């Protein structure tokens with residue numbers, strides 16, 4: 001008993017299996033492959049149309065991209081905190097962190113929708129040019145992933161509030177969290193590629 | 199108890215703050231004149247950010263090294279492909 | 288077999304195999320007509336023979352899927368089928384409609400058939416795989432509705448497992464995706480769109496989910512692995528199918544008058560389409576290695592393990608080779624496509640149908656597994672058919688490359704018929720491999736006529752003796 005209390009539940013050693021269900025990692029690796037191919041396609045296409053890409057890239061509103069980066073990074077941080085919370089058995093805190101992450105995710109979607117709206121108003125379409133084709137399809141594809149990740153997180157949050165996880169049984173939190181971090185990771189690459197690097 | 203709890207939070211919070219800072223730098227660099235150095239710099243910063251997410255948010259620094267290495271290899275591979283594509287022009 | 292009503296699957300499976308036999312006969316005739324243009328000239332034109340070949344393919348696969356649904360849904364839902372009688376009536380309606388349609392193809396000139404079946408009112412005839420006259424198409428919709436009503440009601444009153452949800456959901460998708468067949472505008476681009484929604488939407492979307500559900504069911508039953516694990520894999524595979532396949536439809540929009548961005552979207556996303564097939568292989572082998580029991584039906588296990596591998600070869604690998612826009616530029620519509628079509632249709636859908644038939648038929652005939660002798664015949668049939676199909680695919684690939692080189696590239700391309708002559712050796716190869724396939728089919732069908740069941744005690748004794 002004494003030991004159980006003093007042993008730090010957060011102190012982990014190396015050599016653990018992947019956090020969460022292994023199946024989600026199969027999916028994560030598959031998804032990362034898909035995005036990797038998309039990024040490479042963008043980069044190599046650009047190398048054949050550098051001026052077009054540079055010029056079109058300048059028309060994007062980088063502030064939106066930056067704000068969205070901050071939102072996703074922070075929501076990812078919240079999810080990490082949610083995991084910490086459940087590891088110490090604090091269900092409600094876990095749910096709260098997840099709810100916060102969901103809120104930030106929703107803001108991300110909202111901002112992206114506003115950006116899309118402005119793009120369309122400016123006549124940016126899939127057919128406008130190659131850069132916009134990539135920009136729209138990459139960000140929309142990622143947009144769908146954020147939506148999907150939010151659905152997963154919402155399920156996890158509901159379960160957390162319902163007390164379905166405990167300090168030592170919380171694979172679901174890790175599973176949903178891992179997927180969300182992947183969505184974050186992909187956005188980091190996407191932001192750099194589409195908004196920043198020129 | 200309380201103490202160890204805080205202790206464990208730190209790296210995560212630290213990672214988050216670093217990520218925000220790195221994002222801000224990248225954002226700032228976005229306004230610079232195009233150039234190879236700049237491109238490589240942003241690329242490296244981006245991969246660094248990726249690795250931070252992998253290590254601290256995904257928590258792979260606690261996982262078997264093979265998984266962390268797999269992720270690093272992924273990041274480096276994507277980074278290299280992008281880098282090469284930008285250098286060949 | 289746990290529920291009496293599962294028995295309605297039996298006529299579906301038997302009819303499926305009979306139609307399969309017919310399909311192959313017409314395939315051989317069509318292949319022969321490549322070698323001798325006058326073969327059966329007055330009796331059956333190539334276009335009719337080809338159409339019968341492909342339509343029989345679709346119908347027997349639908350028969351097999353329906354049989355599978357009537358078998359699996361009650362067992363998974365742990366309740367009798369809502370209405371076995373309706374299922375049986377539906378079977379006869381479907382079979383008779385299919386038979387009448389084929390008879391119509393063979394006896395009435397196609398244009399005439401179109402005229403007498405009201406094609407002028409709602410034009411639907413003429414597009415590949417969808418050549419059926421209007422009454423048949425309406426019949427297909429009614430049959431599908433009856434099936435959906437039956438299995439959905441069963442699902443509602445019973446246990447809702449993931450396999451059942453995926454299977455029934457995918458059957459709804461199958462029916463809904465058929466509806467564009469009633470939309471055949473004069474604008475050829477729009478007509479192509481709606482045609483591919485069906486063809487691509489089926490084979491590279493919806494049917495992959497059916498394939499996953501059938502394979503998942505078979506593997507749960509045969510390996511005794513936890514349902515939970517199987518379900519998780521199925522959901523992941525499903526997600527990857529949709530992620531790659533939805534936008535992947537662009538690989539049919541390259542040079543047909545669709546917006547140019549499809550060249551990019553189609554190439555990139557369809558290049559991902561092999562991923563779900565790889566995952567299927569990983570999934571099947573994971574189940575095999577984690578199995579908790581040795582099922583006596585070795586033949587069914589062989590079909591179940593062979594399916595994802597052959598599907599990956601035909602759909603994943605052969606599909607990938609032709610999917611990028613620059614490749615399509617040279618290869619579109621050549622025999623390379625036919626090679627891919629044969630290997631993929633056989634490897635994925637024909638084989639998964641035979642897998643569920645192999646697993647369920649012995650049960651429907653009142654035994655867990657067939658006698659060892661019957662299984663030997665079935666396994667021999669498996670190998671002969673699989674190897675022959677690879678032969679067919681390789682021959683067609685050769686013929687396709689001949690076209691790409693001689694007719695579509697170079698400064699002085701040859702005309703179509705000259706190129707066909709140059710590719711003759713490959714058409715011979717296809718027909719010879721086709722004869723092999725036919726032999727394999729006969730061997731396979733023979734296994735159904737060997738009576739007797741698997742003798743546990745005899746097998747154990749023999750195993751101990753050696």
Ligand code: HEM
Pocket residue numbers: 415490491538539557558560561598601602603606607608609610611615618619620621624627628629631632635636
């Ligand atoms: C089991 C799954 C699949 C089946 C049954 C299948 C079957 C077919 C068939 C029959 C055709 C010819 C359609 C026609 O009559 O014009 C076709 C075309 C095509 N398939 Fe698949 N396919 C499958 C999966 C895939 C995959 C995964 C890919 C890509 C990686 C792919 C790429 C293509 C392409 C690019 C064409 C167009 C070829 C052309 O127009 O010449 N297929 N497929």
Ligand code: HEM
Pocket residue numbers: 311314315317318337340341344624625626628629632633637679717718720721722724725
């Ligand atoms: C004895 C074996 C077979 C022979 C000799 C054969 C022969 C043929 C021939 C000659 C065609 C017409 C090709 C053309 O129009 O250029 C064809 C088309 C087709 N066959 Fe077969 N076939 C055989 C088995 C199968 C099997 C087992 C399947 C599927 C399970 C199948 C699926 C198809 C499909 C999907 C098409 C349309 C392909 C396209 O348009 O690209 N065939 N077959």
Ligand SMILES: [Fe+2]
Pocket residue numbers: 487491535536538539
């Ligand atoms: Fe397709």
